[in-house]
Amino acid sequence: MTVHNTIGAGARLNGVTIQAGKIGNWAPALDPQESAARLASLAAEPGPRLALSRRADHVEHGACWLRLLAAPVDKAGGKLWTGTADAARSVPQAVHRPVLHAVHDTTVSAYAYRAELAGFVDAxxxxxxxxxxxxLDLPASWWAxxxxxxxxxxxxxxxxxxxxxxWIDRAVPRFTGGPAPQITEWATAHGDPHLANLTADRPTISPQCGPR
Known part of the structure; x- marks a missing residue:
């Protein structure tokens, strides 16, 4: 595995200088060899896994959010893998959300890796x-x-x-005890619209959005 060469201190990935101490959500300080092993073990599990997600500093964009995915080559893809890029293409720019700066894909042996660099939201x-x-005491302007x-x-x-x-047929009776409604009209919406995905000062929607 050569993943540690990509995410080591001072390394560059698709134009971003990655600070080793700021990446790795399972330990305060990143050890490159441990990170490589972590990526490999996660990639071996069924389906894509969010291996690393952390703030990073970019020479042009400044503070950013770096997200790394790993999966076996034949498992790479699907909503989790392409969600951020799909939203960047289809969601109107007027919707308040982080900007996706870059996406980089690579393959090492039997594993696929995707790196996404987006704007950092500090709110x-x-x-x-x-x-x-x-x-919560949210003003009317927030709801508007x-x-x-x-x-x-x-x-x-x-x-x-x-x-x-x-899913509605199963979930509604289970959690409410009432009959499930028959949906006759569908629209694009956020797939996970809870309050941990919305900022308090002004609603900013997390980047993986846009499914029906």
Missing amino acids: PTCAPDPVLRQE SLRTDLERLAAAPTDRVAVRQE
Whole structure:
């Protein structure tokens, strides 16, 4: 494996200088050999896995968010693998979201790797996790901005599907005890619209968005 040559201290990947101490969400300090082993082990699991996701510094774009995916070559692809790039192409620029600066794909032996470099959002999220544990005091302008973004998103074309009728038929009775509605009209929406994916100062939508 030569992954450590890509993510080592001071290394460059698709124009970004990666600071080793800022990458690796399983340890405060990155060890290149450990990171290579981690990527390899995650790649061997079924389906793509988010191996690394951390802030990085770019010589032109400044503070960025670097996301690395790993998967066996025959498993690379699908919503998790292409979601950020798909959203960048199809979601209107007027929707408040991080800018995708670059995508870089490479293959090492039997494994595929994808690196995505996006704008860094330093605003705090509305909640640290999807479960809201305290009351939020959000102004009317926040809700108006979110409503406008979701209306713009609804008009975006997509062939990605996050929710199907079959899932609604199972989930609604299970969690509500009531019958599942029959959906007769579908629209593009955010696939994971919880408050840990929205910023508090102004709603900024996470980059993987745009499925039905």
